[in-house]
Amino acid sequence: MCGIVGYVGEKKAQGFLVSGLKRLEYRGYDSAGVVTVSDDGEATLVRAKGKIAELEKKLSGLKRDDHVGVGHTRWATHGEPSELNAHPHRAGKIYVVHNGIIENYKELKDTLPQHDFKSETDSEVLAALIDSFYQDGKYELVDAVVQALKLVKGTYGIAVVSELSPDELVVARSGSPLVIGVGNNETLVASDASALVGHTKRAIYLNDGEVAVVRKDGIEVKTLNAEPVSAKVEEIETNLAAIQKGGYEHFLLKEIMEQPNSLAETLRGRVNVKEGTVHLGGPGLSEAELRKIRHLIIVGCGTAYHAGMLASYYIEQFTSEITVEVVIASEYRYRQAYIPDGTVALIVSQSGETADTLACLREIKKQGVRTVGIVNAIGSTIAREVDGGTYVHVEPEISVASTKAFTSQVIAMVMFGLTIAQAKGVRNTVLRPYVEEIAGLPEEIGRVLDAVNGDVKEIAKRYAKYEHAIYLGRDTAYPTAMEGALKLKEISYVDANAYAFGELKHGPLALVDDRFFEVALVPEGALYEKSVSNVQEVLARGGHMVVITNVSEFDLPVECVVKITTSVRLFAPLLMNLVMQLLAYYVTVEKGYNVDQPRNLAKSVTVE
Numbered sequence: 001m002c003g004i005v006g007y008v009g010e011k012k013a014q015g016f017l018v019s020g021l022k023r024l025e026y027r028g029y030d031s032a033g034v035v036t037v038s039d040d041g042e043a044t045l046v047r048a049k050g051k052i053a054e055l056e057k058k059l060s061g062l063k064r065d066d067h068v069g070v071g072h073t074r075w076a077t078h079g080e081p082s083e084l085n086a087h088p089h090r091a092g093k094i095y096v097v098h099n100g101i102i103e104n105y106k107e108l109k110d111t112l113p114q115h116d117f118k119s120e121t122d123s124e125v126l127a128a129l130i131d132s133f134y135q136d137g138k139y140e141l142v143d144a145v146v147q148a149l150k151l152v153k154g155t156y157g158i159a160v161v162s163e164l165s166p167d168e169l170v171v172a173r174s175g176s177p178l179v180i181g182v183g184n185n186e187t188l189v190a191s192d193a194s195a196l197v198g199h200t201k202r203a204i205y206l207n208d209g210e211v212a213v214v215r216k217d218g219i220e221v222k223t224l225n226a227e228p229v230s231a232k233v234e235e236i237e238t239n240l241a242a243i244q245k246g247g248y249e250h251f252l253l254k255e256i257m258e259q260p261n262s263l264a265e266t267l268r269g270r271v272n273v274k275e276g277t278v279h280l281g282g283p284g285l286s287e288a289e290l291r292k293i294r295h296l297i298i299v300g301c302g303t304a305y306h307a308g309m310l311a312s313y314y315i316e317q318f319t320s321e322i323t324v325e326v327v328i329a330s331e332y333r334y335r336q337a338y339i340p341d342g343t344v345a346l347i348v349s350q351s352g353e354t355a356d357t358l359a360c361l362r363e364i365k366k367q368g369v370r371t372v373g374i375v376n377a378i379g380s381t382i383a384r385e386v387d388g389g390t391y392v393h394v395e396p397e398i399s400v401a402s403t404k405a406f407t408s409q410v411i412a413m414v415m416f417g418l419t420i421a422q423a424k425g426v427r428n429t430v431l432r433p434y435v436e437e438i439a440g441l442p443e444e445i446g447r448v449l450d451a452v453n454g455d456v457k458e459i460a461k462r463y464a465k466y467e468h469a470i471y472l473g474r475d476t477a478y479p480t481a482m483e484g485a486l487k488l489k490e491i492s493y494v495d496a497n498a499y500a501f502g503e504l505k506h507g508p509l510a511l512v513d514d515r516f517f518e519v520a521l522v523p524e525g526a527l528y529e530k531s532v533s534n535v536q537e538v539l540a541r542g543g544h545m546v547v548i549t550n551v552s553e554f555d556l557p558v559e560c561v562v563k564i565t566t567s568v569r570l571f572a573p574l575l576m577n578l579v580m581q582l583l584a585y586y587v588t589v590e591k592g593y594n595v596d597q598p599r600n601l602a603k604s605v606t607v608e
């Protein structure tokens with residue numbers, strides 16, 4: 001969603017601001033802007049609707065040497081995407097960029113009659129409020145910011161610059177991330193550490209309720225109550241290669257193809273094939289605590305929710321001593337759900353910043369329930385607020401549609417389930433087959449991707465003309481089908497929905513006609529014959545079907561069959577998901593849409 005960058009130092013601020021905003025493009029946005037201030041206090045504010053390329057066009061005649069400035073990519077919440085609604089917002093001598101939502105902006109606006117509002121945004125209200133305390137430099141900028149923030153209800157990550165003090169930025173956070181990059185004679189600010197990669201490896205992650213005065217040679221952090229904070233400088237682990245396309249046309253294809261390596265990173269040091277066991281240190285639960293677990297709540301949004309759904313099917317297979325409940329964060333946060341004793345909550349999030357998931361985490365913690373993060377982004381808010389956790393370590397995922405994170409989230413949760421089962425004394429003969437398959441999965445994923453890529457590309461040409469799709473599966477293939485449908489829907493704008501095969505006759509079968517195509521997952525296993533019957537039901541109604549299966553004998557006359565040759569049985573749906581990822585990718589390429597930044601969507605959903 002919205003992105004923030006800021007610079008104060010010896011170089012030209014504009015260079016970092018624009019390149020930093022480009023790094024944040026993947027988060028999703030619909031307008032962008034930057035302001036820089038010269039040493040003698042002259043500000044240059046440029047904003048544009050649309051892509052950063054539009055902003056660059058406007059900036060091209062305005063090359064400035066200014067050494068301080070802030071920039072922003074906006075994802076519209078209050079007010080349409082337009083130049084006037086784009087950040088930075090000006091009030092008097094100050095300029096503000098803001099991520100998050102000011103919930104009481106209407107009330108605050110009424111107290112600011114002196115400001116001539118130009119936009120419909122809550123962020124301009126915040127700018128005007130800060131300015132009302134700043135009074136054109138009568139007070140210190142940081143004091144004005146603190147006074148204003150004390151009146152604000154909602155979430156924010158902000159960066160503020162003033163024409164009257166062009167050697168500093170003031171930044172603050174509550175609910176929206178802000179990272180300060182510590183450089184040599186320069187300090188950089190961003191809402192996401194990926195903007196800082198290549199500039200510095202040293203960063204301070206602000207905590208909620210903290211404000212910082214940032215100068216080229218110093219950073220002063222304190223709380224809104226003026227208590228000094230000795231901020232910890234942490235290392236940014238991401239390298240440049242991880243956030244570049246590396247020869248692929250799109251990040252999405254790169255990330256799909258990266259899965260053999262990314263999953264290997266998730267497993268590194270955690271699987272002992274010889275013993276048939278897994279070992280996770282991060283959750284920080286003792287054997288005795290693991291033994292006491294009776295119930296798991298898995299919380300996530302979007303793909304993370306689907307990963308939780310799929311993992312729950314496996315975890316239930318390990319032991320009947322644990323029940324698993326998988327919940328959508330935006331729903332769960334407002335439910336009055338009873339949480340039984342012996343519950344642990346798994347908080348699943350690639351970005352570690354999703355607002356609803358974070359809100360659930362906080363609610364659940366309030367009830368004294370132990371929380372374990374399944375997170376990718378290192379140092380993210382969720383990663384820092386959970387009681388313990390397992391990083392999936394898949395490196396940054398740039399494309400909005402999640403692929404490699406899904407695969408690793410599923411396996412990380414399955415490993416957590418295995419860890420509990422081991423502690424509860426479940427026989428090794430029961431668990432070993434899972435562990436052995438997990439250990440072999442990275443290689444098998446690589447093999448399957450190579451084997452199916454060409455065929456799926458061809459199949460996609462045939463199905464790119466459809467506006468509707470139905471994805472079908474049973475058991476572990478059902479949540480996998482849900483993820484497959486989401487992938488197609490979010491990037492190719494096809495109206496794709498998933499159903500459990502058993503639900504076909506309760507409604508979806510009525511949809512089958514020439515406007516639809518169907519993707520059916522038919523894995524080997526106890527329910528194979530039942531799935532085959534369902535495929536026949538769709539065929540009998542003239543369905544246009546693509547079947548993905550690992551059963552070599554499958555021979556029904558469906559339009560297309562993608563046969564996966566593999567020794568993997570338990571986790572075959574994860575391999576089938578690769579086919580669906582590629583199908584979504586190639587259909588989207590065929591349709592000519594923006595693969596990595598689908599319309600209206602954001603990578604990191606930091607507002608409700």
Ligand code: G6P
Nearest residue numbers: 302303304349350351354402602
């Ligand atoms: C957005 C992204 C999805 C992601 C979901 C949850 O909708 O576009 O790809 O699955 O948020 O994000 P999280 O970072 O919490 O996993």
